[in-house]
Amino acid sequence: MTTMRSSLRALQGVGPRRADTLSEAGIHDVGDLYDYFPRRYLDRRAMRRISELLNGETVTVVGRVLKTVQEGQGVARSRFKVLLADETGVLELVWFRGVRYFSKMLATGDVLAVFGKVGYFGRQAQMQHPDFDKLGSGVQASGSGESSDLELYHTGRIISLYSTSDAMKQAGLSSRQLRMILLKAFDDHPPGREENLSEEMLAAHGLMPLGEAYREIHFPATQETLAAARYRLKWTELFYAQLLFALRRQEIRQNKTAARFDHSGEITRKLYEALPFDLTGAQKTVIREIYQDLRSGCPMNRLLQGDVGSGKTLVAMFSIALAADNGLQSAFMAPTEILAVQHYLALKRAFQPLGLNVGLLSGRQRKKERDAVLGDLRNGTIAIAVGTHAMIEEGVTMAALGLVIIDEQHRFGVLQRKALQEKALNPHVLLMTATPIPRTLCMGVFGDLDVSVINEMPPGRQPVVTKLLAGNETGEAYTSIIREVQKGRQAYIVYPMVEESEKIDLKAAVDRFDFLTANIFSDLRLGLIHGRMTTESKESVMDEFRNGRIDVLVGTTVIEVGVDVPNATIMMIEHAERFGLAQLHQLRGRVGRGSHPSTCFLCYEKTAPDALRRLHAMESVADGFRISKIDAEIRGTGNILGKEQSGAASGLKIADLQHDEAILNIARTEAFALVAKDSQLRMPEHAMIRTCYLRHYHERYALADIG
Ligand code: ADP
Ligand code: MG
Numbered sequence: 001m002t003t004m005r006s007s008l009r010a011l012q013g014v015g016p017r018r019a020d021t022l023s024e025a026g027i028h029d030v031g032d033l034y035d036y037f038p039r040r041y042l043d044r045r046a047m048r049r050i051s052e053l054l055n056g057e058t059v060t061v062v063g064r065v066l067k068t069v070q071e072g073q074g075v076a077r078s079r080f081k082v083l084l085a086d087e088t089g090v091l092e093l094v095w096f097r098g099v100r101y102f103s104k105m106l107a108t109g110d111v112l113a114v115f116g117k118v119g120y121f122g123r124q125a126q127m128q129h130p131d132f133d134k135l136g137s138g139v140q141a142s143g144s145g146e147s148s149d150l151e152l153y154h155t156g157r158i159i160s161l162y163s164t165s166d167a168m169k170q171a172g173l174s175s176r177q178l179r180m181i182l183l184k185a186f187d188d189h190p191p192g193r194e195e196n197l198s199e200e201m202l203a204a205h206g207l208m209p210l211g212e213a214y215r216e217i218h219f220p221a222t223q224e225t226l227a228a229a230r231y232r233l234k235w236t237e238l239f240y241a242q243l244l245f246a247l248r249r250q251e252i253r254q255n256k257t258a259a260r261f262d263h264s265g266e267i268t269r270k271l272y273e274a275l276p277f278d279l280t281g282a283q284k285t286v287i288r289e290i291y292q293d294l295r296s297g298c299p300m301n302r303l304l305q306g307d308v309g310s311g312k313t314l315v316a317m318f319s320i321a322l323a324a325d326n327g328l329q330s331a332f333m334a335p336t337e338i339l340a341v342q343h344y345l346a347l348k349r350a351f352q353p354l355g356l357n358v359g360l361l362s363g364r365q366r367k368k369e370r371d372a373v374l375g376d377l378r379n380g381t382i383a384i385a386v387g388t389h390a391m392i393e394e395g396v397t398m399a400a401l402g403l404v405i406i407d408e409q410h411r412f413g414v415l416q417r418k419a420l421q422e423k424a425l426n427p428h429v430l431l432m433t434a435t436p437i438p439r440t441l442c443m444g445v446f447g448d449l450d451v452s453v454i455n456e457m458p459p460g461r462q463p464v465v466t467k468l469l470a471g472n473e474t475g476e477a478y479t480s481i482i483r484e485v486q487k488g489r490q491a492y493i494v495y496p497m498v499e500e501s502e503k504i505d506l507k508a509a510v511d512r513f514d515f516l517t518a519n520i521f522s523d524l525r526l527g528l529i530h531g532r533m534t535t536e537s538k539e540s541v542m543d544e545f546r547n548g549r550i551d552v553l554v555g556t557t558v559i560e561v562g563v564d565v566p567n568a569t570i571m572m573i574e575h576a577e578r579f580g581l582a583q584l585h586q587l588r589g590r591v592g593r594g595s596h597p598s599t600c601f602l603c604y605e606k607t608a609p610d611a612l613r614r615l616h617a618m619e620s621v622a623d624g625f626r627i628s629k630i631d632a633e634i635r636g637t638g639n640i641l642g643k644e645q646s647g648a649a650s651g652l653k654i655a656d657l658q659h660d661e662a663i664l665n666i667a668r669t670e671a672f673a674l675v676a677k678d679s680q681l682r683m684p685e686h687a688m689i690r691t692c693y694l695r696h697y698h699e700r701y702a703l704a705d706i707g
Helices: 016-024 030-034 097-103 145-154 165-169 177-190 200-204 210-218 221-254 267-275 280-294 312-323 337-354 367-378 414-423 439-445 475-488 499-520 536-544 581-588 607-620 624-636 644-648 661-677 683-701
Strands: 040-043 058-071 077-087 089-095 111-121 125-128 133-137 158-161 301-306 330-335 358-359 385-390 401-406 429-431 450-454 464-468 490-494 526-530 552-555 568-573 598-604
Touching: 016 089, 016 165, 040 058, 058 089, 058 097, 058 125, 077 111, 077 301, 077 337, 077 401, 089 097, 089 111, 125 624, 133 177, 158 177, 158 450, 165 439, 177 210, 177 450, 221 439, 221 661, 221 683, 267 337, 280 301, 280 429, 301 475, 301 552, 301 624, 312 330, 312 401, 330 337, 337 358, 337 385, 337 568, 358 367, 367 526, 464 475, 475 490, 475 598, 499 526, 499 552, 526 536, 568 581, 581 607, 598 607, 607 624
Parallel strands: 089 125, 301 429, 301 450, 330 385, 330 401, 358 385, 401 429, 464 598, 490 552, 490 568, 526 552, 568 598
Antiparallel strands: 040 158, 058 077, 058 111, 077 089, 111 125, 111 133
16 A cells, blocks of 8 residues: 555645644554544534524534624623524524633634524524534635635535644644545545455455445445445454454464463462462452463463452462462562552561562662662562562563562553563563453453453452532531541541642642541541652551551542552542542442441532532442443543553544444454464465555554564
C-alpha cells in the first residue's frame, strides 16, 4: 500500500500549514486520513424542515442562527436562547445550564445541525438543551460559503462529521473541508487497492471489500451500507489486534526456556500446614492452574482476577513457595510503597519461619541498607524481593529469578509487560488485579494472557452495608464511627484527591482532619495519611493503624488499593460523587475483611445524575465484575483501566470493546486458528496477511515479533 504512504501535501486543499496541523492530529499520510473515521453522521432522512416539526418528536434540524439572546440574571435564573431559522420557519433553542459557555460558543450567522426533542410553546417550536454540531461559523463565513453551506447539508445524503481539534478548526479543517480533501484523495489514491483479508475470510464472514468499506465509511450511501462498512472495518481491526495477541502467546509458548518448577516440597507443605484457615475452592483451582504453568517449562503469562478481598495474596504466596522449593527467587511488585511494605511484612511473617529471607526495596531506603538488599539478591541470600513497580526500571539483578508477581496491575501497560519479559530471563509472570475487568475488555487489552479468576470469597465474610448520605446527614456516619470504636473496631474516612486540584483537595482534607480531631472525635485517636507525606511517615501511620493505636484513619486515596486491616469496619467516603465506581469499590473493599459486620457510608454533595446513578449502583451491587460493567456502561471502557491505558492500550480506532463483543469473538477465533495453523505466517496463502501485519499493525503495537 505504498500509495497510502503518499504525502498529504500532494493533495489539493492541503498546504504546508494544514499538513502540519493534520500531522499533529496523528494524520501523517493518506492511509491515516482514511483511518480518521467520522465521529458521527447526519442523516438527511431524519431531518426536518422547521415548519414540519411535530410536538414530541426527536429530530435533526439544520439552520442558521438569526439571533442570540441571554435572559435573566444569576446562575439559577439565567437562560440562553438562540433563534435558528431555515427557509420555512424559526426554531427556538434554549439552555438553562451552561449559559455562559453556550453564549460564548454560538453567534449570529452560525450554521448548526441541532438534535433534540421538539416541544411547542403556543405556536413556537422549541428544543431545550439540544445536541448540536456547528457546520459553519457566522464570524468566519467567507463570501461564497454563505448560502452554499446550508445547501450542502440539505443534499439528501448521510453526512459524515469528524472530530476537529481547535487547531484543525483554525486551519480551516472543518468536517466539510475534510470531506473535500477525502474526495480528492479517493480520486488520486483509491482506497483498499490492496485487500488485507483473504478471499475466504471475506466470503465466510460476509465482509464488504476494503475499498468499498472506506468509501462507505466516509460517504455512506445508506444506513445499511454504512453499517456493513463499519462492521468490515471493525472486523479487520479486531482481527489484527487479536492476531498480535495470538502471535505473542505463541511466541511465549514455543519458548521452552523457562525453569520447570517440578519439585513440590517442604516449603509448600509447611506454608499449607501453617494456614489458620482452609483455602477456598476457588483459591485451590487457581493455584492448580498456576502450578501447571510453572511446571510446563514455558514462561507463565497469566492474569489473576479476583474481587477485592478474595485472597489473591495467598495465591501469590503459594506460587512463591513453589519457586522456593525449586531453588528459585521471586520478585513481588506492588503499585505503591505502602502496599509494598504491607506485602513485605506479610511475606516475612509467612516465609521467615520457613527459613527464607525476604527483602524490601524501597525508594526511601538509605543507600547503605538498599545496597545490602541488592547485594543479597545478587548472591541469592534473599529468596523473595518486595518492592514497587519501579523495580523493573531499576534493573535489579537477582541470582536466580524464577517468578515475578505484579500486584494490582491493571495500571500496568502492555509495553511494560513486554519490557519485563525481555529484561529478566524468561521468568514466569503472574499479574494480579482487583479491578475486575469485563471479559471483552480483558480480551481486547490482555488478549495474550491466560486468565484465572477467583470467583468465591473466603467463608464467614459479612456483607458490607452501603449507605448513601446527603451533605446534611453525615452526623449518622460520625455516630456510627464512635459506636464502632467503642466496640474496639476501627474506621477510615477518605477524601477525594485529584491531580488537577491537588493543593485545594489536600488542604480540604487536612482542614477536615483538624476539625474532626477538635470537634467530632475529640475522645478518639485519629491519624492522617496523604500522598504528600514521606514514605516513612506514611508507613509509621499505617503501622499504628494496623496495630490498633489509631482508631480512625483520615486519608486521601493513598489507601485505595490493597490495604488489609481486618479490624476496620467502617469506611466513610466524603464527596463520593467525585470518585469513579471502580475506585469506590476498591475503597469499600478495605472493610468487610474480618468477621465483624461492616458499613460503607457514601457521603455526597449536590450532584449530577450520572454520579448519583453510580452511587446508587454501589448501594445495590457488591460484585466487582458487575460494578465494572456498570462503570463501563456509564463512563466507557477507558476509565476502568485508567488514563494511561484507555484508547492507547487497545490501539483501536473504530472498534469498541464495550459494544463489539460479537465481532471480537469471531475475529479472535479466526486469528488464533490462523496462528495455530501457521505460527510464523510463512505459508504462501498467508503472505498478504503477513505483509499487512508487519507493515501496519506490528509497528502500531510494536509487540509480537515474527521473524
Ligand atoms: P485481595 O484479593 O484483595 O488481595 P487479600 O489477599 O488481601 O485479598 O485477602 C483478604 C483477607 O482475606 C486477608 O486478611 C486474608 O488473610 C484473608 N483470607 C485469604 N484467604 C482466606 C481463606 N481461604 N479463608 C479465610 N480468610 C482468607
Ligand atoms: Mg491484594
